[in-house]
Amino acid sequence: MAAQPHHLVISDFNMPKMDGLGLLAAVRGNPATKKAAFIMLTAQGDRALVTKAAALGANNVLAKPFTIEKMKAAIEAVFGALK
Numbered sequence: 182m183a184a185q186p187h188h189l190v191i192s193d194f195n196m197p198k199m200d201g202l203g204l205l206a207a208v209r210g211n212p213a214t215k216k217a218a219f220i221m222l223t224a225q226g227d228r229a230l231v232t233k234a235a236a237l238g239a240n241n242v243l244a245k246p247f248t249i250e251k252m253k254a255a256i257e258a259v260f261g262a263l264k
Contacts, residue, residue: 183213189256194223194230202233209238218259222247 182190190208194201201221208214220241221234231242241255 182208182217183211186214187217189218189220189259191220191222194221194225202230202237205234205237205239220255220259 190204192201192204196204199207201223205219205221208217208219218240219238220243221239222243222245223230224245226244234242240259243251243255
């Protein structure tokens with residue numbers, strides 16, 4: 182991602198080797214990627230996780246399972262209404 186930055190990262194919280202919070206911290210800590218919108222997906226409805234993600238700069242946290250409408254709303258909350 183540092184070599185080819187993107188405008189949006191959608192990441193799961195639970196991943197092997199690095200969790201979503203670690204990825205979020207790495208994205209925010211890199212000057213080339215720090216402005217990318219970041220939406221974290223999680224099966225854990227844990228308020229502490231949402232608080233940590235927000236503190237690290239997540240734009241939105243979406244609980245699984247989610248619908249297409251909820252994903253669209255999460256993206257629109259970051260970028261504005263989609264047409």
